[in-house]
Amino acid sequence: MNKHPQHLKGQRFRQALEDSGLSGAELARLLDLENDQNVTNWKARGVPAYMAGQVAMTLAVEREWLEGKDVPMRNSNTARGSAPKAANDSPLYVLEPMAPWDSHTPLEEDEVELRLYKEVELSSGPGKVARTEVQEITGPKLRFSRATMRSCGVDPSNAVFATNSGNSNHPLILSGATVGIDKGMTRIIDGEIYAIDHDGHFRIKFLQRTPNGVKMRSFNSDEYADEDYDFDQIMAQRVVILGRIFWWSSIRPLKGPSLI
Structure with missing residues (x-):
């Protein structure tokens, strides 16, 4: 050692x-x-x-x-290119053509398929109020780079994706944005963003530990007040941390709403 x-x-x-x-x-x-x-x-x-x-x-x-571990300095992925060059040497960024793909396109060596998590309405008996639950949906997949996950400290086997709904974190994470979730990181690190199953509803919040429980915060704090939950409320309301949000992306419609 x-x-x-x-x-x-x-x-x-x-x-x-x-x-x-x-x-x-x-x-x-x-x-x-x-x-x-x-x-x-x-x-x-x-x-x-x-x-x-x-x-x-x-x-x-x-x-x-x-980090000092007993592994090679580079492998086939990191050896593909060299580190960015300084100014006047060569451009730091090179735009390359985008490659379209569909569900039948084979995965590249550095790609994995992430599973979809979604808020699903469960079947209920006559006269009963329908309930929702956040669960994995078979079928849809998202292609994702192993290198990106590695840089975020995410084990690919723990990665899933979901779709954000609502503007509680606007304009940081837009409604309809795709988010990547690391299910291997459910420990609260103050100020990090987490995906939460709140009594069957999918939510994305900044989390902060408190002496009696947890505080949920929204990026759009002007419209969404902080929420404090003690340990009894967390249990009663079935608040479950699904994982840390390590990535998000979104399309930007040509006539989309103002971001500011």
Whole structure:
């Protein structure tokens, strides 16, 4: 066992940075950091967990390797291209043609199919109020990149997708947006966004722990007030955290509503 994990992580970061041809200041700009002091610190301590995925992707190395684990620095996916070049060298971004696909198109090597989660109305007997439940729907699938999930720390086997409804998080997450959910992360990290099964209703909320339970917050706080639930209410109202929202996307109609 390595007795100095921080030293190893720092060494790995220095090696990746040198191999990329970027300076610390250039990397800081690519990562949108306020200054390059963070990069200087990482050379000694290693990259913090919350930045590891983004740094690994930028430097074109494996996240697990950057974190000091016994894996190759690169594999067939990360070796496809090199790290972004500095200004005047070559463009940082290259637009490539989009490739249309359908359900019969074979998956690429770096793709997986995510399952759909949906709010479903359950059958009820005569005179009974219909209930809903959030459950997996067979059929629809979403193609997704393993590299993207890896950069977010998501195990592909834990990833599902769903569709957002309503404007409680407008304009951050639009109504009709597709969201990716990591079912492997149900532990509350204050300020993260989670998918929730609230008594059979699918909801997307920022969560914050409180001494007596949990607070749910909406990005659109002007229209949607914070909601506080104690542990008894959580049990009584069947509040279940489905997982952390790690990705979202949405179409933008030509005559869509104003975002501001």
